[in-house]
Amino acid sequence: MDRMRFNGLDLNLLVALDALLTERNLTAAARNINLSQPAMSAAVGRLRTYFKDDLFIMRGRELVPTPLAESLAAPTREALLHIQLTISSREAFDPAKSDRRFRIVVSDFMTIVFFRRIIERAAREAPGVSFDLLPFDDQPDEPLRRGEIDFLIFPEVFMPPGHPKTKLFDETMVCVGCRSNRQLRGKLTFETYMSMGHVMAQFGKTRKPSIDEWLLLEHGIKRRVEVSVQSFAMIPHCLLETERIATMHRRLALHFAKTMPLQIVKLPAHLPAFTEAIQWPALHNSDPASAWLRGMVLAEAKRMRVSHGS
Structure with missing residues (x-):
């Protein structure tokens, strides 16, 4: 974009464009930035005139961005964030008074x-x-x-x-089952561990495996997963009154063992500690x-x- 055209753009329109790209809905975008719907419609018209592009096409109630609008999404968001953070970094932050x-x-x-x-x-x-x-x-x-x-x-x-990132603490994995699970009495062998049904957590729309599954697969170990759940906290509830087991974070297993009839045993396969950050x-x-x-x-x-x- 040349300098003249940039200088001719009302930068408030970038706020409207960012809201539209985020919400993909005119009413929701207007609400997001406290504009009336007519004012948001006017902003869309001005954006189309400036960029000489439709920017959005209606598909049902959804606004579908054109290729040009898609290409503007990342630089628009980054420009607005830079402005916002530059302003906020000049202001003293008082935790006791903040509503962040x-x-x-x-x-x-x-x-x-x-x-x-x-x-x-x-x-x-x-x-x-x-x-x-x-x-x-x-x-x-x-x-x-x-x-x-x-x-x-x-x-x-x-x-x-x-x-940027920084380490918080290291965590290890343990094997967990119901207190009535007879196969966990005594030393748990690798053969028994592999023969039992497992409960595992998976995440996101693509059902990505959790850290325990990743560590096991890195060591060539593939379990027989009989129950897949949406969160780590659901795992202990799916072990009660069953012969199933789970590979869990040690701290989380100890937390639930305080109030649930669980037994915690050492994993028969050595898995390295991992770092939460x-x-x-x-x-x-x-x-x-x-x-x-x-x-x-x-x-x-x-x-x-x-x-x-x-």
Whole structure:
């Protein structure tokens, strides 16, 4: 785009374009940026005139972007984020007065054993701060690149490149079954482990395997999965009163064993420990609010490593 044409563009229209590309619906996009529907329709008309392209085609109630509109999506979002973060980085961040809402992709395992500590501490130190804890996306690098999420808390081995990250703590896997499961009494052999039915968690639209499945497959071990569930927390409930077993995070297994009739045994196949880490968009590196929450997360992770020796 040449300089003259850029100077002729009302930059407020980029906000409207970004909302339309995100929502793919005129009414929802207008609501997103607090515009009336007639005002949003007018913005669409001005955008079409400026770019000399339809930008969106109606298909039912959905706005389908043209190839030009698709090509504008990433640079538009990045330009708006740069402006927003440049402004916010110049402002002092006061946690006690902030109403910032953080969007964090995190598993139920990490929520239960770790992130609840952050929620508890934030309730005391920053009562106006809130959190959206989101499920895993099949392509976590996309929301990171677009700055649509503040943090990704994930096994480090799965983290996309190109964005800053840091270690939280190491975790190991154990075998878990119902307390009445007779095959878990005594030492569990590899042959018995492989002969039993397993419960496993899978995630996203493509049902991606969890870290335990990935580690096992890396060692050439393929289990007979009889039950597949949507979250780690559902696994123990599917073991009760059955002969099935699961390979689970040690911390999560210990958490559920406090209130459920579970038994935890050592895995017959050695799986290495893996690292849970936190990652954030490169665009957010100098954002004071992001830096504040990172500091809290890292302090709690250090406290956990000291108390658990990992």
